[in-house]
Amino acid sequence: MAMTSLKDIYLDQLQDIWSANTQSLSVVNELGRAAQDKKLSEALIDGANGISDGIAELEKLCSDHGISPSAEHCKGMEGLVKEARAHGLSDEITDPDVRDAAIIPQYQRMVHYALAGYGTLVAFANRLGLDGDAAVLQKCLDHTYDGDRRMTEIAVSGGVNKDAA
Template sequence: MTIRTLTDLYIDQLQDIYSANKQALDVTKQLHDTATSRDLKTALADGAQGISQGMEQVKGLIRNRDADPTAEFCKGMEGLVKEAKAHAINADIADRDVRDASIIAQYQRMAHYAMAGYGTATAFAERLGFDGDAATLRRCLENTRSGDVRMTGVAVAEVNKEAMAA
């Protein structure tokens, strides 16, 4: 798609978010399967559910603009997924608590990328007068931010302490 207007750019950004979420969902499930901390596993399961809900919300916004949700492939998230696999899932980490700490670090990198995408798309929607879209995107942003804060809590309260003992 040739981008000629802010609306075109907005749709492109939504498609990028959809692709990023799809990739993040798959690797978050793998991170969940690799994690050992009960609290971390629960947070990752909830994170996967939140990502899935965000995907559905964004898909609806894209379709409301008569566009294809799958028309874009997010290279940025592709790199973050490769990093998550290399530094957490497939990494040669001997201690399970240290691996859990790495899982949190990788998950939070993906969450921060998602927050940047949601924030940008929200700003575009507001400028374009797409108030309903902006409200949906703000909720997605806040849900992602809440998941990130929760992950920090798991790290500080448990995982990092246990990893320090390794």
């Protein structure tokens, strides 16, 4: 698609974040199964459910704009997913507490990509006067921030980092 307007960029970015979410979903589920800490595992499962909800919302927005969500492949998330598998699910991590501590930053890196994507989309939708889109995307952004804060809480106050030390 030729990029000749902010709307073109907006639609391209909708497809990009959909691709990012679909790629991250499977590894987040894998991380959730690998986590030993119950709160961490539950947070990752909740995160996967939030990603699934985001995918559904993005599919609806793409449909409303007459575009296919799968027209774009997010290479950025592709790399983050590879890193998450390599550094969060590595067979070289033999201590379950250390694995839990390794899982959190891998998840948060993927989340931070989503935060940037959703934040940009909210700004674009607002500028374009797409109030309904902006509200949906803001909800996705807020849920993503909540998941990021929850991970930090589990790492710092929940004891995951302490147990790994």
